[in-house]
Amino acid sequence: MTAYPSQPDTKQLVQLDASQHAPGSTSGHAAHSKPLFGMDTQDLVSLMLSVGEPSWRGKQIAEAIYRQWVTELSEITTLSVALREKLVAAGWQIGRPIIEQVFQSVDGTERYLVKCSAAGGSVQTVETVWMPEGDDGESGDGTEAEFVKQVGAPCLDSETGESTDPARPSRQRATICVSSQVGCAVNCQFCLTAKLGLQRNLTPGEIAGQVIAVLDRHKVEVGRDRVNLVFMGMGEPFLNYDNFMAAVRLLILETSLSPQRMTVSTSGIVPGIERFAQEPKELRPKLAISLNAPNDQIRQQLMPINHKWNIESVVDAVRLVKLRPRERITFEYVLLGGVTDQPEHAREVARLVRRTGLPAKVNLIAWNPGPGIPYSMPQPGAVEAFRQTLVEAGIPAYLRRPRGRDIYAACGQLKRTVEG
Ligand code: SF4
Helix, strand or coil, X not given: CCCCCCCCCHHHEEECCHHXXXXXXXXXXXXXXXXXXXXXXXXXXXXXXXXXCCCHHHHHHHHHHHHCCCCCHHHCCCCCHHHHHHHHHCCEECCCCEEEEEEECCCCCEEEEEEEECCCCCEEEEEEEEEECCCCCCCCCCHHHHHHHHHCCCCECCXXXXXXXXXXXXXXXXXXXXXXXXXXXXXXCCCCHHHHCEEEECCHHHHHHHHHHHHHHCCCCCCCXXXXXXXXXXXXXXXXXHHHHHHHHHHHHHCCCCHHHEEEEECCCHHHHHHHHCCCHHHCCEEEEECCCCCHHHHHHHCCHHHHCCHHHHHHHHCCCCCCCCCCEEEEEEECCCCCCXXXXXXXXXXXXXXXXXXXXXXXXXXXXXXXCXXXXXXXXXXXXXXXXXHHCCCCEEECCCCCHHHCCCCCCCCCCCCC
Protein backbone atom coordinates (compact mmCIF):
# COMPACT_ATOMS: atom_id res chain seq x y z
CA MET A 1 0.00 0.00 0.00
CA THR A 2 1.12 3.53 -0.60
CA ALA A 3 0.80 6.25 1.97
CA TYR A 4 -2.40 7.92 0.87
CA PRO A 5 -4.13 9.84 3.64
CA SER A 6 -6.76 7.91 5.57
CA GLN A 7 -9.06 10.92 5.35
CA PRO A 8 -9.16 13.64 2.69
CA ASP A 9 -7.04 16.64 3.58
CA THR A 10 -9.47 19.14 5.05
CA LYS A 11 -7.58 21.95 3.35
CA GLN A 12 -8.95 20.56 0.13
CA LEU A 13 -12.52 20.85 1.33
CA VAL A 14 -14.11 23.71 -0.54
CA GLN A 15 -17.45 24.95 0.68
CA LEU A 16 -20.08 25.63 -1.89
CA ASP A 17 -20.33 28.98 -3.49
CA ALA A 18 -23.51 30.87 -2.71
CA SER A 19 -25.02 30.37 -6.15
CA GLN A 20 -25.28 26.65 -5.56
CA HIS A 21 -26.34 26.65 -1.96
CA ALA A 22 -28.25 29.84 -1.40
CA PRO A 23 -29.62 30.38 2.08
CA GLY A 24 -33.29 29.65 2.09
CA SER A 25 -32.93 27.56 -1.04
CA THR A 26 -35.81 25.15 -1.44
CA SER A 27 -34.00 23.16 -4.07
CA GLY A 28 -34.32 19.53 -3.40
CA HIS A 29 -34.17 19.08 0.24
CA ALA A 30 -37.25 19.35 2.31
CA ALA A 31 -37.80 15.73 3.16
CA HIS A 32 -41.55 15.82 2.53
CA SER A 33 -41.63 17.93 -0.60
CA LYS A 34 -42.58 16.57 -3.99
CA PRO A 35 -39.75 16.90 -6.53
CA LEU A 36 -40.54 17.79 -10.13
CA PHE A 37 -36.99 16.83 -11.10
CA GLY A 38 -37.10 13.20 -12.14
CA MET A 39 -40.47 13.45 -13.92
CA ASP A 40 -40.27 13.32 -17.72
CA THR A 41 -42.19 15.62 -20.04
CA GLN A 42 -45.13 13.23 -20.19
CA ASP A 43 -45.38 13.10 -16.38
CA LEU A 44 -45.16 16.88 -16.19
CA VAL A 45 -47.86 17.27 -18.85
CA SER A 46 -50.12 14.92 -16.87
CA LEU A 47 -49.44 16.88 -13.70
CA MET A 48 -50.38 20.17 -15.37
CA LEU A 49 -53.58 18.68 -16.80
CA SER A 50 -54.44 17.36 -13.33
CA VAL A 51 -54.29 20.88 -11.87
CA GLY A 52 -56.36 22.36 -14.69
CA GLU A 53 -53.47 23.83 -16.72
CA PRO A 54 -52.82 23.34 -20.45
CA SER A 55 -50.43 20.53 -21.42
CA TRP A 56 -47.78 22.91 -22.78
CA ARG A 57 -47.13 24.11 -19.26
CA GLY A 58 -45.60 20.70 -18.61
CA LYS A 59 -43.25 21.17 -21.55
CA GLN A 60 -42.23 24.58 -20.19
CA ILE A 61 -41.30 23.03 -16.85
CA ALA A 62 -39.31 20.25 -18.56
CA GLU A 63 -37.45 22.84 -20.64
CA ALA A 64 -36.64 24.88 -17.53
CA ILE A 65 -35.36 22.05 -15.34
CA TYR A 66 -33.60 19.81 -17.88
CA ARG A 67 -32.27 22.32 -20.42
CA GLN A 68 -31.97 25.63 -18.58
CA TRP A 69 -31.06 23.93 -15.31
CA VAL A 70 -33.28 26.18 -13.24
CA THR A 71 -33.31 25.10 -9.59
CA GLU A 72 -36.13 27.16 -8.09
CA LEU A 73 -39.78 27.24 -9.15
CA SER A 74 -39.74 31.02 -8.65
CA GLU A 75 -37.18 31.26 -11.47
CA ILE A 76 -39.39 29.63 -14.10
CA THR A 77 -40.61 32.93 -15.46
CA THR A 78 -42.45 31.31 -18.36
CA LEU A 79 -45.01 30.18 -15.77
CA SER A 80 -47.42 32.72 -14.29
CA VAL A 81 -46.75 33.82 -10.73
CA ALA A 82 -50.12 32.37 -9.76
CA LEU A 83 -49.21 28.93 -11.14
CA ARG A 84 -45.83 28.94 -9.44
CA GLU A 85 -47.52 29.80 -6.14
CA LYS A 86 -50.14 27.13 -6.70
CA LEU A 87 -47.45 24.48 -7.22
CA VAL A 88 -45.49 25.56 -4.15
CA ALA A 89 -48.67 25.56 -2.05
CA ALA A 90 -49.34 21.99 -3.20
CA GLY A 91 -45.86 20.95 -1.98
CA TRP A 92 -44.07 20.85 -5.33
CA GLN A 93 -40.54 22.07 -5.79
CA ILE A 94 -37.89 21.41 -8.40
CA GLY A 95 -35.98 19.25 -5.96
CA ARG A 96 -32.81 18.69 -7.96
CA PRO A 97 -30.04 17.12 -5.89
CA ILE A 98 -27.52 19.71 -4.79
CA ILE A 99 -23.77 19.58 -4.45
CA GLU A 100 -23.19 19.98 -0.78
CA GLN A 101 -19.43 19.66 -0.51
CA VAL A 102 -16.56 19.66 -2.95
CA PHE A 103 -13.15 18.04 -2.57
CA GLN A 104 -10.57 19.14 -5.09
CA SER A 105 -7.61 17.01 -6.09
CA VAL A 106 -4.24 18.29 -7.13
CA ASP A 107 -4.92 16.75 -10.56
CA GLY A 108 -8.09 18.82 -11.13
CA THR A 109 -10.50 16.02 -10.27
CA GLU A 110 -13.43 17.07 -8.09
CA ARG A 111 -15.35 14.75 -5.80
CA TYR A 112 -18.76 15.90 -4.67
CA LEU A 113 -21.04 14.93 -1.86
CA VAL A 114 -24.44 15.31 -3.48
CA LYS A 115 -27.44 15.62 -1.23
CA CYS A 116 -30.43 13.60 -2.35
CA SER A 117 -33.87 13.32 -0.81
CA ALA A 118 -36.25 10.72 -2.13
CA ALA A 119 -39.86 11.93 -2.21
CA GLY A 120 -41.06 11.69 1.37
CA GLY A 121 -37.98 9.67 2.25
CA SER A 122 -34.60 9.96 3.86
CA VAL A 123 -32.03 12.59 2.96
CA GLN A 124 -28.68 11.04 2.13
CA THR A 125 -25.54 11.94 0.29
CA VAL A 126 -23.92 10.13 -2.59
CA GLU A 127 -20.67 10.73 -4.38
CA THR A 128 -20.16 12.02 -7.88
CA VAL A 129 -16.82 12.72 -9.53
CA TRP A 130 -15.74 15.19 -12.24
CA MET A 131 -12.56 14.26 -14.07
CA PRO A 132 -11.34 17.00 -16.39
CA GLU A 133 -9.75 15.53 -19.51
CA GLY A 134 -11.43 12.21 -18.66
CA ASP A 135 -9.54 9.16 -17.46
CA ASP A 136 -8.92 7.58 -20.90
CA GLY A 137 -11.61 5.02 -20.13
CA GLU A 138 -13.31 5.87 -23.42
CA SER A 139 -10.16 5.15 -25.46
CA GLY A 140 -10.59 2.74 -28.30
CA ASP A 141 -14.36 2.66 -28.49
CA GLY A 142 -14.74 4.92 -31.50
CA THR A 143 -16.17 7.78 -29.45
CA GLU A 144 -13.81 10.43 -30.81
CA ALA A 145 -14.49 9.55 -34.42
CA GLU A 146 -18.18 9.41 -33.59
CA PHE A 147 -17.99 12.89 -32.11
CA VAL A 148 -16.37 14.28 -35.25
CA LYS A 149 -19.09 12.63 -37.31
CA GLN A 150 -21.89 13.96 -35.12
CA VAL A 151 -20.59 17.50 -34.97
CA GLY A 152 -19.56 17.44 -38.61
CA ALA A 153 -16.86 19.97 -37.85
CA PRO A 154 -14.17 20.21 -40.52
CA CYS A 155 -11.69 21.70 -38.03
CA LEU A 156 -11.51 18.67 -35.80
CA ASP A 157 -8.77 16.13 -36.02
CA SER A 158 -10.41 12.87 -37.05
CA GLU A 159 -8.14 10.85 -34.75
CA THR A 160 -8.28 12.87 -31.57
CA GLY A 161 -11.41 14.94 -32.02
CA GLU A 162 -9.45 18.03 -30.97
CA SER A 163 -9.94 21.36 -32.68
CA THR A 164 -7.35 22.21 -35.31
CA ASP A 165 -8.70 25.72 -35.72
CA PRO A 166 -6.69 28.22 -33.63
CA ALA A 167 -9.65 30.62 -33.62
CA ARG A 168 -11.86 27.96 -31.99
CA PRO A 169 -9.83 26.17 -29.37
CA SER A 170 -10.79 22.73 -28.14
CA ARG A 171 -13.88 22.39 -26.09
CA GLN A 172 -14.15 21.31 -22.53
CA ARG A 173 -13.53 17.58 -22.17
CA ALA A 174 -14.35 15.65 -19.05
CA THR A 175 -15.83 12.50 -17.57
CA ILE A 176 -18.45 12.42 -14.83
CA CYS A 177 -18.68 9.31 -12.66
CA VAL A 178 -22.24 8.86 -11.39
CA SER A 179 -23.65 6.84 -8.47
CA SER A 180 -26.77 4.69 -8.78
CA GLN A 181 -27.32 3.56 -5.17
CA VAL A 182 -26.42 4.72 -1.68
CA GLY A 183 -23.86 2.06 -0.79
CA CYS A 184 -23.82 -1.30 -2.54
CA ALA A 185 -24.82 -4.87 -1.79
CA VAL A 186 -22.43 -6.61 -4.18
CA ASN A 187 -19.53 -6.72 -1.73
CA CYS A 188 -16.55 -6.73 -4.05
CA GLN A 189 -13.64 -7.31 -1.70
CA PHE A 190 -11.43 -4.57 -3.14
CA CYS A 191 -14.07 -1.80 -3.02
CA LEU A 192 -14.56 0.81 -0.33
CA THR A 193 -18.21 1.42 -1.24
CA ALA A 194 -18.96 -2.20 -0.35
CA LYS A 195 -18.18 -1.38 3.29
CA LEU A 196 -21.37 0.69 3.46
CA GLY A 197 -23.66 -2.16 2.47
CA LEU A 198 -26.75 -1.17 0.51
CA GLN A 199 -28.60 1.70 2.13
CA ARG A 200 -31.11 2.51 -0.59
CA ASN A 201 -31.70 2.81 -4.31
CA LEU A 202 -31.48 6.25 -5.87
CA THR A 203 -34.50 7.55 -7.77
CA PRO A 204 -34.29 8.51 -11.46
CA GLY A 205 -34.16 12.19 -10.45
CA GLU A 206 -31.37 11.56 -7.97
CA ILE A 207 -29.27 9.74 -10.58
CA ALA A 208 -29.88 12.23 -13.42
CA GLY A 209 -29.70 15.11 -10.94
CA GLN A 210 -26.07 14.34 -10.07
CA VAL A 211 -25.21 14.79 -13.74
CA ILE A 212 -27.15 18.02 -14.22
CA ALA A 213 -25.76 19.52 -10.99
CA VAL A 214 -22.20 18.86 -12.18
CA LEU A 215 -22.85 20.05 -15.76
CA ASP A 216 -24.37 23.21 -14.27
CA ARG A 217 -21.41 23.76 -11.94
CA HIS A 218 -18.97 23.55 -14.86
CA LYS A 219 -21.19 25.51 -17.26
CA VAL A 220 -20.99 22.68 -19.77
CA GLU A 221 -22.48 23.38 -23.19
CA VAL A 222 -24.41 20.27 -24.17
CA GLY A 223 -23.67 19.33 -27.78
CA ARG A 224 -20.39 21.24 -27.86
CA ASP A 225 -18.39 20.17 -24.83
CA ARG A 226 -17.30 16.55 -24.81
CA VAL A 227 -18.45 15.13 -21.54
CA ASN A 228 -18.62 11.37 -20.99
CA LEU A 229 -20.78 9.83 -18.32
CA VAL A 230 -19.73 6.65 -16.61
CA PHE A 231 -22.22 4.95 -14.32
CA MET A 232 -19.47 3.47 -12.20
CA GLY A 233 -19.83 5.37 -8.93
CA MET A 234 -21.43 3.99 -5.79
CA GLY A 235 -23.76 1.06 -6.33
CA GLU A 236 -24.62 -1.59 -8.93
CA PRO A 237 -26.81 0.08 -11.57
CA PHE A 238 -28.36 -3.23 -12.67
CA LEU A 239 -29.65 -3.87 -9.15
CA ASN A 240 -31.56 -0.59 -9.48
CA TYR A 241 -32.42 -1.22 -13.11
CA ASP A 242 -35.70 0.63 -13.61
CA ASN A 243 -34.56 3.80 -11.88
CA PHE A 244 -31.19 3.70 -13.60
CA MET A 245 -32.67 3.34 -17.09
CA ALA A 246 -35.30 6.00 -16.35
CA ALA A 247 -32.44 8.36 -15.45
CA VAL A 248 -30.66 7.50 -18.70
CA ARG A 249 -33.82 8.32 -20.65
CA LEU A 250 -34.15 11.66 -18.86
CA LEU A 251 -30.57 12.54 -19.77
CA ILE A 252 -30.99 11.49 -23.40
CA LEU A 253 -34.53 12.64 -24.16
CA GLU A 254 -34.87 15.67 -21.89
CA THR A 255 -31.31 17.04 -21.82
CA SER A 256 -30.09 15.70 -25.20
CA LEU A 257 -26.96 14.02 -23.90
CA SER A 258 -25.58 11.38 -26.26
CA PRO A 259 -26.01 7.73 -25.26
CA GLN A 260 -22.76 7.05 -27.09
CA ARG A 261 -20.97 9.12 -24.47
CA MET A 262 -22.41 7.06 -21.62
CA THR A 263 -21.08 3.78 -20.25
CA VAL A 264 -22.69 1.64 -17.59
CA SER A 265 -20.56 -0.83 -15.71
CA THR A 266 -22.03 -3.92 -14.09
CA SER A 267 -20.46 -6.49 -11.83
CA GLY A 268 -22.28 -9.11 -13.93
CA ILE A 269 -25.96 -9.11 -12.93
CA VAL A 270 -27.19 -11.49 -15.62
CA PRO A 271 -30.93 -10.68 -15.48
CA GLY A 272 -30.01 -6.98 -15.73
CA ILE A 273 -27.78 -7.58 -18.76
CA GLU A 274 -30.58 -9.58 -20.39
CA ARG A 275 -33.00 -6.68 -19.88
CA PHE A 276 -30.39 -4.22 -21.11
CA ALA A 277 -30.08 -6.27 -24.32
CA GLN A 278 -33.74 -5.48 -25.05
CA GLU A 279 -33.27 -1.70 -24.80
CA PRO A 280 -33.30 0.28 -28.06
CA LYS A 281 -29.78 1.26 -29.13
CA GLU A 282 -30.63 4.95 -29.21
CA LEU A 283 -31.74 4.84 -25.57
CA ARG A 284 -29.01 2.85 -23.94
CA PRO A 285 -25.43 3.52 -22.82
CA LYS A 286 -22.48 1.37 -23.83
CA LEU A 287 -21.81 -1.65 -21.65
CA ALA A 288 -18.82 -2.43 -19.48
CA ILE A 289 -18.36 -5.62 -17.50
CA SER A 290 -16.38 -5.41 -14.29
CA LEU A 291 -14.29 -8.56 -14.84
CA ASN A 292 -11.34 -8.07 -12.50
CA ALA A 293 -10.03 -11.63 -12.62
CA PRO A 294 -8.75 -14.07 -15.24
CA ASN A 295 -10.93 -17.00 -14.13
CA ASP A 296 -13.88 -17.99 -11.93
CA GLN A 297 -11.67 -19.27 -9.16
CA ILE A 298 -9.98 -15.94 -8.51
CA ARG A 299 -13.08 -13.92 -9.40
CA GLN A 300 -15.28 -15.55 -6.82
CA GLN A 301 -12.77 -14.69 -4.12
CA LEU A 302 -12.77 -11.04 -5.15
CA MET A 303 -16.41 -10.76 -6.22
CA PRO A 304 -18.79 -13.09 -4.36
CA ILE A 305 -21.43 -12.33 -7.01
CA ASN A 306 -19.46 -14.71 -9.24
CA HIS A 307 -20.89 -17.64 -7.22
CA LYS A 308 -24.30 -16.68 -8.55
CA TRP A 309 -23.34 -15.69 -12.09
CA ASN A 310 -20.01 -16.98 -13.31
CA ILE A 311 -17.97 -15.52 -16.15
CA GLU A 312 -19.49 -17.77 -18.79
CA SER A 313 -23.07 -16.88 -17.86
CA VAL A 314 -22.20 -13.18 -17.90
CA VAL A 315 -20.58 -13.46 -21.32
CA ASP A 316 -23.59 -15.42 -22.64
CA ALA A 317 -25.86 -12.57 -21.53
CA VAL A 318 -23.56 -9.94 -23.06
CA ARG A 319 -23.78 -11.74 -26.41
CA LEU A 320 -27.49 -10.84 -26.51
CA VAL A 321 -26.69 -7.12 -26.70
CA LYS A 322 -26.91 -5.84 -30.29
CA LEU A 323 -23.98 -3.50 -30.70
CA ARG A 324 -23.89 -0.30 -32.72
CA PRO A 325 -21.37 -0.03 -35.55
CA ARG A 326 -17.86 0.37 -34.01
CA GLU A 327 -19.21 -0.27 -30.52
CA ARG A 328 -17.17 -2.50 -28.25
CA ILE A 329 -17.89 -4.17 -24.97
CA THR A 330 -15.46 -3.00 -22.31
CA PHE A 331 -14.01 -5.40 -19.79
CA GLU A 332 -12.88 -3.46 -16.73
CA TYR A 333 -9.98 -5.11 -14.96
CA VAL A 334 -8.63 -3.93 -11.62
CA LEU A 335 -5.04 -5.00 -11.10
CA LEU A 336 -4.35 -6.10 -7.52
CA GLY A 337 -0.69 -6.49 -6.65
CA GLY A 338 0.25 -10.17 -6.63
CA VAL A 339 -3.38 -11.30 -6.98
CA THR A 340 -4.51 -10.43 -10.50
CA ASP A 341 -1.51 -8.70 -12.08
CA GLN A 342 0.78 -11.60 -12.96
CA PRO A 343 1.94 -12.42 -16.51
CA GLU A 344 -0.04 -15.69 -16.52
CA HIS A 345 -3.16 -13.71 -15.57
CA ALA A 346 -2.65 -11.44 -18.58
CA ARG A 347 -2.34 -14.41 -20.91
CA GLU A 348 -5.47 -15.97 -19.41
CA VAL A 349 -7.44 -12.73 -19.80
CA ALA A 350 -6.33 -12.50 -23.43
CA ARG A 351 -7.57 -16.06 -24.08
CA LEU A 352 -10.81 -15.39 -22.22
CA VAL A 353 -11.60 -12.22 -24.16
CA ARG A 354 -10.70 -13.84 -27.50
CA ARG A 355 -12.92 -16.84 -26.71
CA THR A 356 -15.93 -14.57 -26.18
CA GLY A 357 -15.77 -13.61 -29.85
CA LEU A 358 -17.10 -10.18 -28.87
CA PRO A 359 -15.76 -6.90 -30.23
CA ALA A 360 -14.14 -5.96 -26.95
CA LYS A 361 -11.47 -3.94 -25.28
CA VAL A 362 -9.95 -4.14 -21.84
CA ASN A 363 -9.58 -1.16 -19.52
CA LEU A 364 -6.93 -1.75 -16.93
CA ILE A 365 -7.13 0.04 -13.60
CA ALA A 366 -4.29 -0.08 -11.10
CA TRP A 367 -6.04 -0.73 -7.79
CA ASN A 368 -6.54 2.31 -5.57
CA PRO A 369 -5.85 1.77 -1.89
CA GLY A 370 -8.47 2.31 0.78
CA PRO A 371 -8.46 1.90 4.55
CA GLY A 372 -9.22 -1.61 5.80
CA ILE A 373 -8.85 -3.23 2.38
CA PRO A 374 -6.14 -5.88 2.40
CA TYR A 375 -4.72 -5.53 -1.09
CA SER A 376 -1.73 -3.76 -2.51
CA MET A 377 -1.18 -1.74 -5.64
CA PRO A 378 0.50 -3.47 -8.57
CA GLN A 379 4.03 -2.50 -9.43
CA PRO A 380 4.08 0.06 -12.26
CA GLY A 381 6.06 -2.36 -14.42
CA ALA A 382 3.44 -5.06 -13.93
CA VAL A 383 0.67 -2.84 -15.25
CA GLU A 384 2.42 -1.98 -18.49
CA ALA A 385 3.58 -5.57 -18.97
CA PHE A 386 -0.03 -6.74 -18.52
CA ARG A 387 -1.26 -4.25 -21.10
CA GLN A 388 1.48 -5.23 -23.51
CA THR A 389 0.58 -8.92 -23.25
CA LEU A 390 -3.03 -8.16 -24.15
CA VAL A 391 -2.07 -5.90 -27.04
CA GLU A 392 0.32 -8.50 -28.44
CA ALA A 393 -2.53 -11.02 -28.29
CA GLY A 394 -4.61 -8.65 -30.42
CA ILE A 395 -6.82 -7.35 -27.60
CA PRO A 396 -7.13 -3.53 -27.44
CA ALA A 397 -6.10 -2.63 -23.91
CA TYR A 398 -5.92 0.76 -22.24
CA LEU A 399 -4.76 1.98 -18.91
CA ARG A 400 -7.29 4.14 -17.09
CA ARG A 401 -5.44 7.04 -15.63
CA PRO A 402 -5.86 7.14 -11.85
CA ARG A 403 -7.67 10.34 -10.96
CA GLY A 404 -8.17 12.05 -7.63
CA ARG A 405 -6.53 9.40 -5.47
CA ASP A 406 -5.67 12.02 -2.85
CA ILE A 407 -9.37 12.82 -2.32
CA TYR A 408 -10.69 9.25 -2.57
CA ALA A 409 -12.29 9.92 -5.93
CA ALA A 410 -10.64 7.08 -7.79
CA CYS A 411 -12.29 3.82 -8.79
CA GLY A 412 -13.43 1.71 -5.87
CA GLN A 413 -12.74 4.49 -3.39
CA LEU A 414 -16.15 6.11 -3.17
CA LYS A 415 -17.54 6.09 0.30
CA ARG A 416 -19.07 8.98 2.10
CA THR A 417 -16.17 10.22 4.15
CA VAL A 418 -18.15 13.23 5.39
CA GLU A 419 -21.84 12.86 6.00
CA GLY A 420 -24.17 15.60 4.76
S1 SF4 B 1 -17.08 -2.42 -7.19
FE1 SF4 B 1 -19.14 -1.64 -7.77
S2 SF4 B 1 -20.46 -3.46 -7.66
FE2 SF4 B 1 -18.60 -3.96 -6.50
S3 SF4 B 1 -19.08 -3.41 -4.36
FE3 SF4 B 1 -18.07 -1.64 -5.30
S4 SF4 B 1 -19.75 -0.34 -6.02
FE4 SF4 B 1 -20.61 -2.40 -5.66
